[in-house]
Every structure is written in C-alpha cells, then in structure tokens.
Amino acid sequence: MQAENVDIVIQGGGPVGLACSTWCLQKFPEAKIALLDRNPIDDVGLAAADTRGVALSHGSKLLLDTINAWPTECANIHRVHVSQVGRFGRALMTREELKQEALGHIIRYRDIHLTLRRALRAIQTQSPNFIWRHINANADAHQIQAKCIVHAEGGLFKTQDWVETGRDYEQSALVGLVEVENAVPHQAWERFTSEGPLAVLPSHYGPNILNLVWCGSPVSSKARLALSDVDFLQSLQTEFGSRIGQFLKIQDRRLYELGLNYRKEITQGNEVWIGNAAQTLHPVAGQGLNLGLRDAYLLSEKLSTLFSKSEDQKSTAAIEVTLQDYALSRKADRTATIGLTDFMARIFTSNLLPVVIGRGFALSALQWLPPIKTALARQMMFGRR
Numbered sequence: 407m408q409a410e411n412v413d414i415v416i417q418g419g420g421p422v423g424l425a426c427s428t429w430c431l432q433k434f435p436e437a438k439i440a441l442l443d444r445n446p447i448d449d450v451g452l453a454a455a456d457t458r459g460v461a462l463s464h465g466s467k468l469l470l471d472t473i474n475a476w477p478t479e480c481a482n483i484h485r486v487h488v489s490q491v492g493r494f495g496r497a498l499m500t501r502e503e504l505k506q507e508a509l510g511h512i513i514r515y516r517d518i519h520l521t522l523r524r525a526l527r528a529i530q531t532q533s534p535n536f537i538w539r540h541i542n543a544n545a546d547a548h549q550i551q552a553k554c555i556v557h558a559e560g561g562l563f564k565t566q567d568w569v570e571t572g573r574d575y576e577q578s579a580l581v582g583l584v585e586v587e588n589a590v591p592h593q594a595w596e597r598f599t600s601e602g603p604l605a606v607l608p609s610h611y612g613p614n615i616l617n618l619v620w621c622g623s624p625v626s627s628k629a630r631l632a633l634s635d636v637d638f639l640q641s642l643q644t645e646f647g648s649r650i651g652q653f654l655k656i657q658d659r660r661l662y663e664l665g666l667n668y669r670k671e672i673t674q675g676n677e678v679w680i681g682n683a684a685q686t687l688h689p690v691a692g693q694g695l696n697l698g699l700r701d702a703y704l705l706s707e708k709l710s711t712l713f714s715k716s717e718d719q720k721s722t723a724a725i726e727v728t729l730q731d732y733a734l735s736r737k738a739d740r741t742a743t744i745g746l747t748d749f750m751a752r753i754f755t756s757n758l759l760p761v762v763i764g765r766g767f768a769l770s771a772l773q774w775l776p777p778i779k780t781a782l783a784r785q786m787m788f789g790r791r
C-alpha cells in the first residue's frame with residue numbers, strides 16, 4: 407500500500423492532541439495534517455468513559471475559548487482553602503484578592519475530550535487537507551509519511567511505555583463524587599494528610615455534590631476502594647473533619663497510580679512530544695492538562711507559521727530549527743511547573759517533623775504575605791510566561 411504524505415502527523419487524540427490539531431487548523435486551514443486517534447469515531451463510546459473532575463485554570467479557559475472548546479458543564483472555583491490535618495498552618499486564596507473572575511474551573515475529563523472533538527469537527531469543514539484517522543492499537547502508523555511527528559499519546563503514570571526521568575511517589579489517587587451536608591459554594595478544599603493531599607472540589611452537579619481526589623499509599627488507597635460506602639464515608643470524615651458537615655454519599659470510586667515521568671529533551675530531529683507524552687505529573691497542583699494545553703497552543707503557533715511558507719522553506723533543517731525553538735520557548739514554563747508540582751507532592755507527603763513545621767510556616771506565609779500568594783496563584787493559573 408502506498409504511504410500518504412502529509413506535513414504533520416499528530417499521534418494521539420486525547421485533549422492535547424485534539425487541541426493542537428484544532429489550533430493548527432485555525433491558524434492555517436490548508437495545513438496538511440493527519441491526526442491518528444485510538445478512540446472510537448463515535449462519541450457515544452467516550453460518554454461513559456473517564457468522568458473524573460479535572461481542574462482547569464483560567465488561563466486554559468482563555469485558550470480553549472479561542473476555539474469554542476469550553477464545556478458548558480463546569481463548576482467555578484472562587485476560593486481555595488489549604489490546611490493540614492492535625493497541624494498548624496492554613497491559607498485561603500480568593501478570586502477577589504487575585505482580581506480574577508475565577509481561580510479555576512472543574513470539568514469532567516470526558517467533557518473536555520468531547521468538547522474538543524466537537525470543536526475539531528467544526529473547524530475541519532474548512533480544512534480540505536486534514537485527515538482524522540481512527541486506528542486501533544495494532545494499526546501501522548507508518549502508512550502515513552510526515553515531515554514532522556507530534557507525539558501526543560499521553561497516558562497515565564505506570565501505563566506509559568517510556569520511562570525517562572522522574573519519581574515514583576508511591577501514591578495512588580482515589581477519585582469519586584461525594585455528597586455532603588453543607589458545602590460552601592464555589593469553594594475548593596485541599597487538605598494535607600499524613601499520606602498525601604486530599605482535595606474536595608466543586609462540581610457542576612450541584613452545590614452539595616463534590617469531586618473527591620484522595621491521595622494515599624497504594625495499599626491504603628486499594629483498601630479504601632474496597633470499603634463499604636458507610637465505612638468509606640466514615641474514614642473520609644475522620645481525615646477531612648466537619649467543615650462541610652457530614653459526608654452523606656460516595657459514588658464512582660476509581661484509582662489512579664501517581665508519579666512524575668518527564669522527558670528532558672522534548673524534541674529529537676523532526677519529532678516533538680507534548681502533553682502527558684512529554685511530562686506526566688502528580689495531580690496535587692492540578693497542572694498536567696493545563697501545561698499540556700500550553701504546549702499544544704505554542705506548538706501550533708510555531709508549526710502553522712512554518713508550514714504556511716512555500717515548499718522550499720519547509721526543509722528538514724527548517725523543521726528541526728522550528729522544533730528546537732519550540733523546546734526553548736517551553737523550557738521556563740515546563741521547568742517551573744514540573745518543579746513546583748514535584749516540590750508540593752514531596753513536602754506535603756513528608757511526616758518528618760522539621761518538614762511538618764516548615765509546611766505550617768509556609769502555609770502561614772502564604773496567608774500573610776500577599777505577594778507570595780499572588781505569584782504562586784499566577785504561576786498556577788497562567789504558567790511561566
């Protein structure tokens with residue numbers, strides 16, 4: 407069979423691959439791009455898929471708005487309360503003090519995925535050279551020849567077929583939806599327990615239905631998954647306390663293994679890695695997808711500028727230079743986001759007394775030194791620019 411020739415192949419139709427394809431086509435509708443997608447063509451298959459709530463920053467909202475890819479079902483965060491179980495130190499961040507419409511937004515993973523698919527379908531009608539191919543795991547991607555290969559295969563920690571640099575935090579996240587008695591509207595809670603962070607986040611289902619992300623050792627998390635609903639709610643209540651009243655119901659419990667896996671070099675020749683294919687982070691700071699969307703946006707700017715030029719300007723050397731330029735321009739944001747997330751994942755899990763005390767002071771400093779709070783919040787909302 408004769409191979410098809412395109413300028414760019416994007417491997418992976420998750421949120422980051424879809425967003426990158428859509429931004430490329432928006433900037434250069436004639437682009438010869440092939441998107442290789444392992445998910446089914448039909449959205450129905452995805453509808454029951456991953457329903458975990460993901461926190462997207464306001465910066466990500468502004469980016470996704472540019473391609474009409476902002477999901478309608480979303481809960482806004484106006485305040486974030488951070489504390490640690492049984493120790494001093496707490497901090498409260500509010501949208502008013504940071505002068506933002508919202509500090510973040512919680513959306514189901516599958517809604518982000520589906521909305522991006524719809525945005526791509528809408529833009530695809532203006533792009534005669536775009537190929538969206540649905541493939542299975544055994545398909546031969548080499549039937550497509552491309553001048554530039556974008557890896558957006560994503561994946562979760564321990565399911566990836568590459569391991570480069572990183573850390574196994576020996577933690578799992580148990581996620582689910584909880585119903586509580588007396589939630590504070592639009593407030594997110596992040597509580598650091600002896601085993602890891604426990605986050606309770608708003609959801610679009612209503613004020614008293616909240617997203618739970620409870621990180622703990624793999625053994626405890628597995629045990630919690632197996633508990634009866636009553637026992638589970640009781641142990642959650644003990645860890646979280648009574649700030650939002652009784653925990654009444656739990657549903658849709660799932661486990662994810664957590665760790666850090668990242669590539670030091672995100673380009674090699676004519677290949678480039680973005681999103682989770684470039685870095686897979688602990689969810690403590692809610693940064694993985696936010697960072698991946700910024701990767702996709704910046705790469706689409708560089709590639710669309712290059713591929714809208716005449717044929718003789720798209721040499722192998724020009725592609726490599728463009729990708730190196732991309733990697734350089736992502737360096738500060740990647741380094742800061744990976745570093746901050748890794749730091750938070752480690753210090754908020756340690757039970758060493760000096761660390762515990764330092765953590766209490768750090769939270770107090772955050773509370774009482776507004777410039778530190780603003781700088782941290784800006785990094786988490788918009789990345790390093």
Ligand SMILES: Cc1cc2nc3c(=O)[nH]c(=O)nc-3n(C[C@H](O)[C@H](O)[C@H](O)COP(=O)(O)OP(=O)(O)OC[C@H]3O[C@@H](n4cnc5c(N)ncnc54)[C@H](O)[C@@H]3O)c2cc1C
Nearest residue numbers: 418420421422461559560561681682689692693694695696
């Ligand atoms: C418990 C948990 C909570 C999280 N919370 C947050 C949060 O609050 N905020 C945040 O920003 N991030 C969060 N994240 C991280 C976020 O989910 C990821 O960063 C994001 O999903 C990465 O998107 P992606 O498109 O790069 O990869 P993925 O979402 O993994 O998508 C990759 C796609 O590529 C497909 N694929 C794989 N291999 C191939 C191949 N060879 N060819 C073609 N297609 C292929 C897969 O089927 C998949 O559809 C969280 C993660 C976890 C585990």
